[in-house]
Amino acid sequence: MGGRSWCKQGIRYCQRKDYEVIEELREKYPVLFLCRIMDINRAGYYKWKARQGHLNRYEQDRQLLTELLKEEHKKHKSLGYHRLAYNIRVNTGWVFSDNLAHKCCKTAGIRSQARRYRYRKPGTESIKFENLVHGNWNANEPLQIVVSDMTVLANKKGHYEWTLLLDTFNNEIIAHSVSPKAGDTKPYYHCLDILMQRVGNIEEQRPQVVFHTDQGSVYSSRAFCQAHMNYNIIRSMSRGGTPTDNPIIEALNGWIKQELYLDYGLKNADDVPALLDAYVEFFNTSRPAAALGYKSPVRYKSELGF
Structure with missing residues (x-):
């Protein structure tokens, strides 16, 4: 059998094929004769024959x-x-x-039913705020880098616009707000108010937080920029039409919507805001994240002493 070690399927595959040849020819020739000709152990053949129709331990576990x-x-x-x-x-x-x-x-044939997205070419830099992150999302402490985005949720009653604020240190959703009105700016400012309360104004001399967003109309508006002017917030923006510049929140928007649709019945939910509140609580305190060693965001942060 040593001469068959080249077989990419492995030595057991070769042994099994040899036994199958003997099984096919045993009606014409004695088993002992075939085993001698093929240099195969006769006891090994009979053990293989006795196992036919019975799953071994590995096959049982796999099933x-x-x-x-x-x-x-x-x-x-x-x-x-x-x-x-x-x-x-x-x-x-x-x-x-x-x-x-x-x-x-x-x-x-088990496969995630979450949608997959195609690559897009990068756009141009923002004329208001440059990209300060440049792919370096490794925050060393909470509220060092915060990202935000808005995504649209489809429901039987219509469409909802959901705005999120995410702390990249532990991927915790620190603020969220939803509105059934298209183009409503209140969710953006609601989330911004929560962020400003946590980081404090510039007179308090706290560490500044990098607030990274896309170039959406609300994020780029003069009113939104002036709202946080006196707070410990440094703005950073992605290139236009380049979701890969804000991958954490963009990826979250993708799979979190699929999870809400497929696992939590968002499409037919009667109370969307209540469902989102419950999901965010679950997401922060109970949902295991592979990037955090299968710990929830809150548990990950608390175990590091924050």
Whole structure:
């Protein structure tokens, strides 16, 4: 068998094929004769034959894990195999690798139903505020870099505009506001008021926070810029039409909407603001994040002493 070590499928694959050849020819020739000709251990062949129709321990575990993944996927259609595997580990205490979960998901056709986005070419720099972050999102403490964006949510009653403020230190949603009115600026200013309360005005001599946004009309307006003029806030803006300059909040807007639609029934919710309040509470205090070592944002921050 050493001469077959080149086989990319592995030595067990070659052994199994040899046994299958003997099984096919055993009606014409004695098994002992075939084993001698093919230099195969006869006891190994009979052990292989006895195992036919019976799943080994690995195959049984894989079959059980596939069923658990299917059940978890029915509950949370927006999750990928990493999060599905994590949920099963928490619920069952079963220890297995993400690689095994990926194999099971691939075989069973289990795939996240969250939308995927295409690459866009970068736009031009803002004439008001330059990009101070330049891809360096590694905050060392809370309220060092805060990002914001608005996204539109579809509901049976119409469309809602949801504005978010996110602390990049632990990906915690520190403020949010929603409005059923298109073009309503109140959610933006509501979130800004909460941020200004937390960072204080310039007379208090607190550390300044980098407030990064896109070049939306409200974020670029004179009134919005003047509202935080006397506070410890330094503005930073993405290039026009370049979501990759604000990847944390843009990515969040993408998958969080899919999670709300697929797992929390946002499309048919009767009270959208109440649903979002409950979800943000869950997101900050209970939802495990892979980037934080599968800890919630609040737990991650508290364990670091903040």
